Amino acid sequence: MPLLQRLSGGDGFPPTSEALDYPNGLLAVGGDLSPRRLEAAYRRGIFPWYQAPEPVLWWSPDPRxxxxxxxxxxxxxxxxxxxxxxxxxxxxxxxxxxxxxxxxxxxxxxxxxxxxxxxxxxxxxxxxxxxxxxxxxxxxxxxxxxxxxxxxxxxxxxxxxxxxxxxxxxxxxxxxxxxxxxxxxxxxxxxxxxxxxxxxxxxxxxxxxxxxxxxxxxxxxxxxxxxxxxxxxxxxx
Known part of the structure; x- marks a missing residue:
């Protein structure tokens, strides 16, 4: 089972192939919601979805x-x-x-x-x-x-x-x-x-x-x- 990557600072996103099967598409945790990170995420088909006070969760589900x-x-x-x-x-x-x-x-x-x-x-x-x-x-x-x-x-x-x-x-x-x-x-x-x-x-x-x-x-x-x-x-x- 792949390990979930924790983002910090300027860390980039891992390959979407490393997203979990369950829950479907969970790719990484942490990081921020800066415009630069958000745009980089969407350009790769990755989006944030979390419920405060959780840390930010990043997703790339399959299928889409x-x-x-x-x-x-x-x-x-x-x-x-x-x-x-x-x-x-x-x-x-x-x-x-x-x-x-x-x-x-x-x-x-x-x-x-x-x-x-x-x-x-x-x-x-x-x-x-x-x-x-x-x-x-x-x-x-x-x-x-x-x-x-x-x-x-x-x-x-x-x-x-x-x-x-x-x-x-x-x-x-x-x-x-x-x-x-x-x-x-x-x-x-x-x-x-x-x-x-x-x-x-x-x-x-x-x-x-x-x-x-x-x-x-x-x-x-x-x-x-x-x-x-x-x-x-x-x-x-």
Missing amino acids: SVLYPEELHVSRSLRKTLRRDRFTLAADRRFREVMAACGDSRRDGEGTWIDGAMVEAYCELHRRGRAHSIEVYGDTGELVGGLYGIALGRVFFGESMFSRVTDASKVALVALVWVLRRAGFRLIDCQVESEHLNSLGARNIARLDFERELDQTVAIEAEGMDWRPPARCGGLL
Whole structure:
């Protein structure tokens, strides 16, 4: 059984082939959430996921859940929601609030996994133009859904999404795909399989295939990227 590497200082990440089988994909422990380390991690398909007060845990699961933009599945009921055109959309207006709302949700059923240190780290990436949010607003302008993640090259690394009303997170994902298609993005990393994302077209691929995809896309920057979705969700149809 491989030993789990403990990171300190400027230590780099071990090969992802050394990630544990159980828990699936656990690669290393420790280190910090500096912009430099986070960007280096995502470029190799590694992401942090931990629950404070644990040290930072770094993951590279196999298989990997991904969504190819051209494979997005919009169900009949979701199309009906879009046609009703009752949501307004925006990007990068309330990044911190989107993260906070995602932090109120539970990934593993045991408690929030987005602590203050993670919020500050990703807000710094947002200031540097690497992290982005898609926001969904209700009739009175309240934030009712959204998602956030990291954009490197032509890959969007999805981190989390939330919904306070029916279909709001799904509308956020459709809006994200609309934006990414226009910019020629090749891949959305969904990290770990879920029924919710599978229903929208996500599927599993082997970690090695995922890393090959990254090699071909993560360094190709999308120049002049416009993150604005249509003003209203009906414009996504």
